[in-house]
Amino acid sequence: ETGVTQTPRHLVMGMTNKKSLKCEQHLGHNAMYWYKQSAKKPLELMFVYSLEERVENNSVPSRFSPECPNSSHLFLHLHTLQPEDSALYLCASSHGVGAETQYFGPGTRLLVL
Amino acid sequence: GQNIDQPTEMTATEGAIVQINCTYQTSGFNGLFWYQQHAGEAPTFLSYNVLDGLEEKGRFSSFLSRSKGYSYLLLKELQMKDSASYLCAVHITDKLIFGTGTRLQVFP
Numbered sequence: 001e002t003g004v005t006q007t008p009r010h011l012v013m014g015m016t017n018k019k020s021l022k023c024e025q026h027l028g029h030n031a032m033y034w035y036k037q038s039a040k041k042p043l044e045l046m047f048v049y050s051l052e053e054r055v056e057n058n059s060v061p062s063r064f065s066p067e068c069p070n071s072s073h074l075f076l077h078l079h080t081l082q083p084e085d086s087a088l089y090l091c092a093s094s095h096g097v098g099a100e101t102q103y104f105g106p107g108t109r110l111l112v113l
Numbered sequence: 114g115q116n117i118d119q120p121t122e123m124t125a126t127e128g129a130i131v132q133i134n135c136t137y138q139t140s141g142f143n144g145l146f147w148y149q150q151h152a153g154e155a156p157t158f159l160s161y162n163v164l165d166g167l168e169e170k171g172r173f174s175s176f177l178s179r180s181k182g183y184s185y186l187l188l189k190e191l192q193m194k195d196s197a198s199y200l201c202a203v204h205i206t207d208k209l210i211f212g213t214g215t216r217l218q219v220f221p
Binding site: 040043044055056090103104105107 | 155209
């Protein structure tokens with residue numbers, strides 16, 4: 001059983017909707033990550049949080065808004081998305097930022113209509 | 114720029130040995146990860162190589178050559194459950210750069 005959970009597992013939304021993805025880690029880690037996984041493309045790092053502070057923002061459009069209220073929880077707020085944003089969104093955590101092994105959640109499969 | 118190459122797909126037979134290659138050209142290098150990802154599931158950690166050479170973990174081994182920018186994942190005694198995508202990721206400073214992954218299908 002994974003120590004990183006994500007909800008919802010599947011989400012369908014229209015371009016005018018607002019929704020949020022939730023990630024929770026039960027591993028006592030201090031770093032959390034959001035990745036986007038599209039078909040036939042590499043995992044793309046979106047955001048990195050270390051001790052609840054954002055330390056990396058990989059030129060992600062502002063329609064994606066992360067939030068890290070504490071070291072165990074990470075949210076990705078979505079608004080006015082585009083169809084090309086349809087993908088698998090993966091959350092991961094690690095002890096610290098850097099060489100530490102990252103542990104992934106099962107992902108949220110997002111479809112934007 | 115960062116470039117990590119892996120074959121897109123591979124097939125093999127149950128009980129056989131398969132080698133999945135990964136080549137990289139990156140600005141900086143601290144180590145290389147291999148992850149396994151079954152369809153619809155989370156990527157799971159397989160190995161992390163920092164130094165040149167072969168590291169063995171049961172049926173799985175991972176090799177690294179830093180001078181050649183090359184790694185491979187070797188899977189022995191293949192089982193049907195090994196059908197999955199295998200992701201190569203290079204650790205650079207404080208982030209991982211992933212390849213597109215290799216989808217391995219194991220046939221009986």
